Amino acid sequence: MHTDARTLEDGRLLEADLCIVGAGAAGISIAREWIGDAKKVLLLEGGGFEYDPKMQDLYRGENVGLPYFPLQAARLHYFGGTTGHWAGFCSTLDDIDFVARPWVPHSGWPITRASLDPYYARAHRVLELGPYDYDVARWRRRNPSLVPLALDARTVWTKMWQFSPPTRFGTRYRDEIVNARNVHLLTHANVCEVETNESASAVSGLRIRTFEGKELRARARHYVLACSTIQNARLLLASNRRASTGLGNAYDLVGRYFMEHLEMPSGELVFTGKQVPSTKIFEFVWGQTKAGAEMALSDAMQREGRMQNATVSPRPATPGQAPKSTFQNHPAEQMEARRRAEQSGRTNSTPADPPPGPPAAQVPRVHELHTRQEQAPNPASRVTIARERDALGVPRARLDWRLTPLDRRSFRAFYEVLGRELGRSGVGRVRMLDWVTSPNNAPWPATLGGGWHHMGTTRMHDDPKQGVVDPNCRVHGVANLSVAGDSVFPTSGSANPTLTLVALSLRLSDRLKTVLG
Numbered sequence: 079m080h081t082d083a084r085t086l087e088d089g090r091l092l093e094a095d096l097c098i099v100g101a102g103a104a105g106i107s108i109a110r111e112w113i114g115d116a117k118k119v120l121l122l123e124g125g126g127f128e129y130d131p132k133m134q135d136l137y138r139g140e141n142v143g144l145p146y147f148p149l150q151a152a153r154l155h156y157f158g159g160t161t162g163h164w165a166g167f168c169s170t171l172d173d174i175d176f177v178a179r180p181w182v183p184h185s186g187w188p189i190t191r192a193s194l195d196p197y198y199a200r201a202h203r204v205l206e207l208g209p210y211d212y213d214v215a216r217w218r219r220r221n222p223s224l225v226p227l228a229l230d231a232r233t234v235w236t237k238m239w240q241f242s243p244p245t246r247f248g249t250r251y252r253d254e255i256v257n258a259r260n261v262h263l264l265t266h267a268n269v270c271e272v273e274t275n276e277s278a279s280a281v282s283g284l285r286i287r288t289f290e291g292k293e294l295r296a297r298a299r300h301y302v303l304a305c306s307t308i309q310n311a312r313l314l315l316a317s318n319r320r321a322s323t324g325l326g327n328a329y330d331l332v333g334r335y336f337m338e339h340l341e342m343p344s345g346e347l348v349f350t351g352k353q354v355p356s357t358k359i360f361e362f363v364w365g366q367t368k369a370g371a372e373m374a375l376s377d378a379m380q381r382e383g384r385m386q387n388a389t390v391s392p393r394p395a396t397p398g399q400a401p402k403s404t405f406q407n408h409p410a411e412q413m414e415a416r417r418r419a420e421q422s423g424r425t426n427s428t429p430a431d432p433p434p435g436p437p438a439a440q441v442p443r444v445h446e447l448h449t450r451q452e453q454a455p456n457p458a459s460r461v462t463i464a465r466e467r468d469a470l471g472v473p474r475a476r477l478d479w480r481l482t483p484l485d486r487r488s489f490r491a492f493y494e495v496l497g498r499e500l501g502r503s504g505v506g507r508v509r510m511l512d513w514v515t516s517p518n519n520a521p522w523p524a525t526l527g528g529g530w531h532h533m534g535t536t537r538m539h540d541d542p543k544q545g546v547v548d549p550n551c552r553v554h555g556v557a558n559l560s561v562a563g564d565s566v567f568p569t570s571g572s573a574n575p576t577l578t579l580v581a582l583s584l585r586l587s588d589r590l591k592t593v594l595g
């Protein structure tokens with residue numbers, strides 16, 4: 079069922095068993111799990127079914143830390159959320175990402191990678207991926223023409239990726255949601271405040287506003303915030319009527335530990351062997367599944383070198399052209415142009431698609447090396463609320479993105495390992511870009527970039543003094559409030575986050591089915 083909130087009378091109260099705030103990858107993944115259930119689900123979406131600049135402006139915020147994408151360009155504010163933009167690159171986190179590593183402060187998850195396996199498999203179906211299989215040997219058996227570079231996997235291993243079509247949740251799942259009798263989708267319903275009882279130990283309702291000045295309320299037995307990383311923190315911090323520092327923020331953790339993936343050109347690989355190896359392994363199609371691989375740093379090397387997880391993609395270099403930064407590759411205007419082009423059916427490609435490689439026979443000797451490195455969890459890297467308010471009266475987000483010396487040192491350490499291994503195996507020689515070899519305290523280069531991945535801000539931990547949500551994604555100290563999305567990631571790993579966040583959303587949905595009986 080679908081209702082446009084603007085058509086409801088002012089002051090209307092909506093009731094349900096479960097109320098989900100935000101209809102993006104996380105919110106829609108959860109809502110779909112309840113279709114046909116006896117329980118009533120309310121899915122509150124701030125936007126409509128189409129992009130609207132007025133709605134998008136609610137995402138405008140301040141960037142006061144390292145240079146970062148304009149916040150209103152980094153997420154989409156309408157039904158389907160940022161999956162209207164995403165590129166569809168999927169892989170799982172690695173075992174080591176879940177472990178507390180002494181050399182990476184605040185690292186680790188309170189759950190294991192293995193416990194996510196059944197949910198990863200289900201998430202594959204949601205994201206229209208191929209078989210839940212990331213084993214390079216099995217991929218080779220399916221397609222013997224794929225020849226991974228002959229590297230020692232104890233040092234640098236081949237990490238597999240699969241590419242979602244990419245699934246645009248807003249179009250792919252719209253009919254399913256709208257036709258579901260027990261799921262009530264309310265569009266143009268921006269949640270502006272989470273209201274609680276006197277002690278802020280339970281949510282009593284949600285305040286919803288429309289641009290037309292209407293105010294509605296939603297009441298449910300349980301609530302899930304699925305508004306994306308910056309919005310989840312912003313909404314909790316702005317809900318400060320009863321809990322003066324913000325809801326779930328008794329230990330000043332909400333908004334902290336904001337993480338990105340550091341996606342940057344970092345070096346060049348010159349193939350030196352007699353024959354330049356086919357780089358088909360880095361991007362190929364098997365049946366209906368688009369897949370590819372990256373060179374990844376092994377667990378053993380991470381431990382030995384006390385460095386962070388990272389992967390690297392070689393891309394054929396364009397002679398005479400300096401490597402571009404992520405920001406240069408994806409300025410907000412380009413994203414917007416791309417989105418419009420896609421909507422009008424003029425292109426199927428996505429902003430982060432790798433450039434199509436030349437046929438294997440013409441693979442050039444020089445490749446640019448693009449790194450994807452995890453960011454160390456850092457309490458000083460944070461989202462807070464600004465003085466300025468948006469058109470609906472909610473304080474705007476203020477992002478202070480910060481990195482640590484470990485983030486810097488890890489790049490160089492990774493490239494030293496990579497260079498040694500590519501040289502030892504006779505594959506080629508690595509040239510590090512100057513910034514990689516410059517001192518750790520040197521400023522970050524202009525090419526500093528993120529992957530459009532927002533993680534942290536409501537991190538998961540057993541201990542309420544160290545995390546905002548518990549291992550079941552419930553907000554510590556608030557009985558009937560959970561959080562879905564990559565804001566719960568306590569450690570980012572180097573893989574793109576959406577597969578993991580959808581898996582966690584399905585896991586949360588299963589837990590809620592037990593809670594709500």
Ligand SMILES: Cc1cc2nc3c(=O)[nH]c(=O)nc-3n(C[C@H](O)[C@H](O)[C@H](O)COP(=O)(O)OP(=O)(O)OC[C@H]3O[C@@H](n4cnc5c(N)ncnc54)[C@H](O)[C@@H]3O)c2cc1C
Nearest residue numbers: 100102103104124155156159160165166167269563574576
């Ligand atoms: C250019 C680009 C490329 C990307 N490529 C990849 C990729 O290749 N692989 C990958 O894994 N990830 C990628 N991502 C990231 C991916 O898009 C996100 O991880 C994912 O969409 C997050 O899902 P979410 O449900 O948490 O948030 P969103 O998808 O952003 O959904 C949040 C929803 O909440 C709604 N909302 C927000 N505030 C409120 C409110 N107050 N009240 C009601 N509703 C509200 C929004 O309108 C939106 O519909 C990319 C992102 C971008 C921008």
